[in-house]
Amino acid sequence: MGKTIIISNRLPVQLQISNGDITAIPSVGGLATGMKSVHSGGDSLWIGWSGLTEEEIPKELEPKIDAALAEHGSSKVKLTEKEVDGFYYGFSNRTIWPLFHYFLEYSEFQLDYWNTYKEVNQKFADAILANTEDGDTIWVHDYQLMLVPQMVRKERPDVSIGFFLHIPFPSFEIFRTLPWREELLEGVLGSDLIGFHTYDYERHFLSSVRRLLGLEVSFNDITMGDHVIKVDSFPMGIDYKKFSDAAKIHYNKSKNEQSELQQRLNTHQETDPDAKFILSIDRLDYSKGIAKRLNAFEYFLNKYPQYKEKVRLIILAVPSRSNVPQYQLLKREIDELVGRINGEFSTVSWTPIWYFYRSMPFENLIDLYTSSDIAWLTPLRDGMNLVAKEYIATRTDQTGVLILSEMAGSANEMNESLLVNPNNFEQTADALDEAINMPVEEQKARNSVLQKRLARYNVEKWANDFMTSLKSQKEREAANVSH
């Protein structure tokens, strides 16, 4: 049996150079955190971009860079600054990302972005081809690399190629606006198996394939000449044990083993045991609905003034794609909203919003998950949203309430949470009120069902299901061809 080659734009770590020293910092985002657990256990090679442009890597540091990545079972694709601009900041994050998240008005259709996207996808495909041996399985990830499957298939029709999209696939009416829509579909169709988080994304994709390419689609099989491609949904899970074990360790820490953040949180809880912490964690991205959440919080404080001085919203926003203008504008908007709401409602002893704009070490994420009575995650659109699953996994005493947007892929599997439409402030404010007053027995009843489900359908099971399905699809195809 051959090896598995994982290919994605992000590697499990991002490299930084300072004073000739190389530091590897863990990548954030669902793709990297999820695949990391799959990668660490197996015989796989992960190919991707190091996070540094060619111009930023001095020649003499190249071997050190390669060695640092090799420690994480990874190998890099070299990208110049110009390529990163056109491919990553350009077509990936100024064209596809907004379009697939239904922000049509943010999506830019620029020919030079598209051309660079094609060139860079070819670079990734070449890197795969240089490392592929007979019997290998290739697993391509996400919207940055949608042309790669076809590019690899052209040269190596014998190998198994899987593609997984970590973001939503939009409805046909949205997708059809893209000038290069047929090319993107054909690129992905180089795969043997195409996976999505939810059945809805799968359905949208099949509809676009049928209507734009006129291909025969039967149930979830697409026929393209003598190549049959299977399309299916595989909702991504988390490394459940990692989160629940970390929470257990967390609870057993003595006072002086606790982080400074934890000690601060404890002090507040000790001073006012009835006060509630509401947690919001996301990359700073317009699809996550952070600004709307802040407006909804203001609405909630006005509708339910009895909670003034009783609730505290902790907003953790992780810096993301800060070269893209929409992200810069959003950062400013959030800074202003936090300032305005705190200015309006704060008292000498109470600040309603604690706002952190940074990435945090894993231990601090656990501190926040375990200390928060409520997790409030209301993206406007989200492929999955793993944070919701991580929060539930850390609630080892089964208390805690999750308020989750209907527009997150994870809502399909998390019906026992309080599901809300993030655009409906009335409903959201009422959900906060319900969460604050939910009896502990009800919290436990809801969470025990969620926990069982998340523990069973964890990230390992997700990856195994995908790989097993890919293997059987390849065997099916081989059997068809030989008949």
Ligand code: ADP
């Ligand atoms: P997305 O992939 O769109 O960023 P997800 O919720 O699916 O959204 O995944 C986010 C991942 O990033 C989670 O695994 C979460 O643990 C991690 N993460 C979120 N916030 C932070 C943070 N401040 N520091 C480190 N990791 C974070």
Ligand code: G6P
């Ligand atoms: C989402 C995408 C990933 C991406 C991550 C972080 O999870 O699906 O492909 O890696 O966001 O974004 P970034 O642009 O920093 O890679």
